Amino acid sequence: MPLYAQETSYIDVMGVMIRVDKDRYTERQGAGTRATFGWQTSGNWFTEVQLFGVKVDRDSNLALYPQLDTTQVGTPTAIIDSTNFNPGLVSGTMGAATSPYIYTDALKPSGDLELSGLGVDVVYHFSGREGYSPFVLAGIGASNNNTEYDYGPRETNGxxxxxxxxxxxxxxxxxxxVRAEVRYLRDFFATDMSDYQFGIGISIPLRCPPAPAPAVAYMPPAEPEQVVAVDLDDDGDGVLNQKDRCPNTLPGARVDEYGCVIADQTITLENIQFEFNSATLTARAEASLEAVVQSLLSQPDSLIEVAGHTDSRGNDDYNLRLSAQRAESVRRHMVSRGVDATRISSKGFGETQPVASNATESGRAQNRRVELTFR
Known part of the structure; x- marks a missing residue:
């Protein structure tokens, strides 16, 4: 059964509605976009880099240019009359480096506002982005407030x-x-601004999981016919059929006098491959697992752990995460084929338990394996 694996990286694109602080002297609502790139850090923890931009129009209820108390270095304080104010360059002792107005410490932005920002957030997904997953986030960044007046370097703030x-x-x-969210943003511009942003858009996994296959109703295997034979041992476990209470034993497994697998032993599964760099089982691997499923169904009292292993190539953390996802993929497939989910668990060991040298291709192939451990 194909598996919806938790994506390890993704891109989200959203439309944004913003309600800005009244001290911005603009309309209270505006709109824009946000794009995020996120990746899994550990378990349900993710890191996201966000880039956003919004536009807010001038407040139509305010005068075109409100009076401002301005102070220019080397000159007395002056009052700019809104009826005569020219948004062009103001002459003064600053020479060529003049500005539309010179501000005091009490900045009063007004007019149209273009607000953009770049930041980094830490995100916790309560369901690990599998199924419907609520989340919370917190982060920091830098913003740029492009207003009708030139604030110079003070337009860029944290x-x-x-x-x-x-x-x-x-x-x-x-x-x-689909992703929907609400954010409170504290922008350290001017007297500090408190804005609220509401976003909704699409989330695009960078590794697309396959579509789920139609559910197949499980039919329990028919009771094996009792074959009276003195010397037959169909599963090759050393126990004759008429005495074998657990048929279909996996090759190489040690069994008790009744043909049932004994605990505390590990068996390496053969022909279990995955799509390149993913946890998706190949069609050949699913066919090979069918014999394993039938064996486990014939031994209902055993507890099993599926263990995933990789070779040493690649990042240690990535190998550990990939081996865990592959072991979980095998576990889910066997559960989908009728094995009781309470009997079987999964764990990834990455490259920590090699059985051969990683210096040769044949050794690395042996290290890339899936094992069943009977408890």
Whole structure:
């Protein structure tokens, strides 16, 4: 059964509505876009880099240019009359480096506002982005407030934001999802601004999981016919058929006098391959697992752990995560074929338990394996 693996990286694109602080002297609402690139850090923890931009119009209820108390270096304080103010360059002792107005410490932005920002967030997904997953986030960044007046270097400031939202389950065969969120943003511009942003858009996994296969109703295997034979041992476990209470024993497994696998032993599964750099089982691997499923169904009292292993090539953390995902893929397939989910668990060991040298291709092939351990 194909598996919807938790994506390890993704891109989200959202439309954004913003409600800005009243001290910005603009309309209270505006709109824009946000794009995020996220990747799994550990378990349900993710890191996201966000880039956003919004536009807010001039407040039509305010005068075109409100009076401003301005101070120019080397000159007395002056009052700019809104009826005579020219947004062009103001002459003065600053010479060529003049500005539309010179500000005091109490900055009063007004007019149209173009607000953009670049930041980094830490995100916790309560369901690990599998199925519908609510999340919370917090992060920092830098913002740029492009207003009608030139604030020079003080247009770029830091910001803090916190938020919450939800990501849907996969809605298409390519794994596309819907993301909705709300954020509080504290922008350290002028007297500090408190804004709220509401976003909704699509989430695009960078590794697209396959579409789920139609559910297949499980039919329990028919009771094996009792064959009266003195010298037959169909599963080759050393126990004759008429005495074998656990038929279909896996090759190489040690059994008790009744043909049932004894505990505390590990068996390496043969012909279990995955799609390149993923946890998706190949069609050949699914066919090979059918014999394993039949063996486990014939031994209902055993507890099993599926262990995934890799060779030493690649990043240690990546290998550990990939081996865990592959072991879980095998476990889910066997559960989908009727093995009781309470009997079987999975664990990844990455490259930590090699059985051969990683210096040769044949050794690396032996190290890339899936094992069953009977408890």
């Amino acid at each position: 910001f803090l934001n916190v938020g919450a939202g939800i990501v849907s389950g996969a809605l298409s065969s390519r794994g596309l999802k």
